[in-house]
Every structure is written in structure tokens, then in C-alpha cells.
Amino acid sequence: MTGLRLSIEGVRHAYRDLTVLDGIDLIAEPGEVTVLVGPSGCGKSTLLGIAGGMLRPDAGAVTVSGDIAADCLNPLTYIFQDFALLPWRTVAGNIELVLGKCATPRERVAEVLALTGLTAFADAWPKQLSGGMRQRVGIARALAVRPACLLMDEPLSALDAQTRDLLLEEFSAIIARAQTTTIYVTHNLAEAVRLGQQIVVLSRRPGRVRDIVRIDRPLAGRGARDPDLLAIEESLWRMIRDDAATAERERIDAPA
Numbered sequence: 001m002t003g004l005r006l007s008i009e010g011v012r013h014a015y016r017d018l019t020v021l022d023g024i025d026l027i028a029e030p031g032e033v034t035v036l037v038g039p040s041g042c043g044k045s046t047l048l049g050i051a052g053g054m055l056r057p058d059a060g061a062v063t064v065s066g067d068i069a070a071d072c073l074n075p076l077t078y079i080f081q082d083f084a085l086l087p088w089r090t091v092a093g094n095i096e097l098v099l100g101k102c103a104t105p106r107e108r109v110a111e112v113l114a115l116t117g118l119t120a121f122a123d124a125w126p127k128q129l130s131g132g133m134r135q136r137v138g139i140a141r142a143l144a145v146r147p148a149c150l151l152m153d154e155p156l157s158a159l160d161a162q163t164r165d166l167l168l169e170e171f172s173a174i175i176a177r178a179q180t181t182t183i184y185v186t187h188n189l190a191e192a193v194r195l196g197q198q199i200v201v202l203s204r205r206p207g208r209v210r211d212i213v214r215i216d217r218p219l220a221g222r223g224a225r226d227p228d229l230l231a232i233e234e235s236l237w238r239m240i241r242d243d244a245a246t247a248e249r250e251r252i253d254a255p256a
Helices: 044-051 091-099 105-115 131-144 161-178 189-195 227-253
Strands: 004-015 018-028 033-037 059-066 076-079 149-153 181-185 198-202 209-214
Touching (some): 044 181, 091 105, 105 161, 161 189
Parallel strands (some): 033 181, 033 198
Antiparallel strands (some): 004 018
């Protein structure tokens, strides 16, 4: 499959005297979803920032290779927890805002509205939408630039459990159709097994790659109660449980 490959080699990063990542090696393959999981404070979001060029590592490097389509307006595109929609612009207006010098902005807006199931809401204002719908607009806006790589930092964590479950099902279908290289950070292991083709398990701080779990199954065929996925989820939890408990105690015992 053609597309963008991100190779992360020997990455180390510290905030002053606190080392958060140490010796990270991994490859995000073209068209695949790589999910980063691990206990709180293990450096998942820091690693995402380094992968996307927002942070410069203290050691190591990120190499980007592969094909970037001619109609790509922003090769590395972020989606965060915060929907970051402008309240004075409609759904279509929020999406069109990122298209800049695109020669066919209306056509591209219509395309991503259809892809994300938002066509009927094109003229709606953000205040008229639920949290799940606003996040869907954020996803549509990111896809509108036809990114070569999506970098997603816990995009569903601000939603209630019911909305998250519903959007997760739709989200997996959207990612499968878009076939964009994706790096996805989450603390939710159910999300990880539903979306990840490669799940990278980080240890507690300083974060190191503890294991890489492959799930070579189409995203569209993964159900919430799939016994194979539930077994992988349980295996992931056993891997990080002790580190998660230790990380939580470190947070509790930290000075005020």
C-alpha cells in the first residue's frame, strides 16, 4: 500500500530533570492505525507530539518516507480532545476554514460531510450539536485536508461512555475508508483493540516500548463484544496493570 511511513528511532525526551521517554523505536506503517497505550504519565502524548514535529526529541529521530498525494494540504494533521470549533461558523464553515487555497473547497467539504455522515448538518451551528457530533465535525475537518498521517490524542475521552461507544463504531468505519496512516493515543483499551492494527504498549515513566501487539483484522469487522478482541484487551490490561497502579501511587504521593 502506498502512503506515509513514520519511523521513530532511539527517541528520548525529558522535561528538565524528568525523563519521560527513553529509547523508543517503532514504525507506523502506511495506511495502518498505530495505537499508543500505557499507564498515566508514560509519555504517550509527548511521543505523539514528537512524531508530528511539535516537539524536538533530546535524542533520536523521526523519519518520514513514502508518498504524499498532490491534493494533500497538510501532511501531518492533529485531532485533539477539544473540538475547537468556531461557534460563529456553521459545520460547513468550520470545515472550509482549513482548506486555504484549495481549488475546490465546496466539493471537498461535501465529500467529508458525506464520509462522516454530516451532510444533513452542514448548515447547523456548533451549539446545536451534541458532543459526539461536534467531535465528528472535528474529524471531518481533519480529513478535509486529505492528510497523509492523522495524529489523534484521546479524541473520544471528553465524551460520555454511551456517545463514545456509538462514535467509536462509526469512527472505525471512517478510518477504514480513509486509509490514512494514523497514530492514536488512548488510555481506553477497548478503543485500542477496536481501532489498532498495531498496539504499542509503553511502560511507566520513563516510557519504553514494552510490547507491540498486532491485530491483523479489518477494522470494519470488529465488534464491541468480539471474544478475540476482549481476550486481547485483557492481555493488554495484564501487561500494564502493575505499572498503572505504581504510576497512580506516584501521583498520589507526589508533593503538592
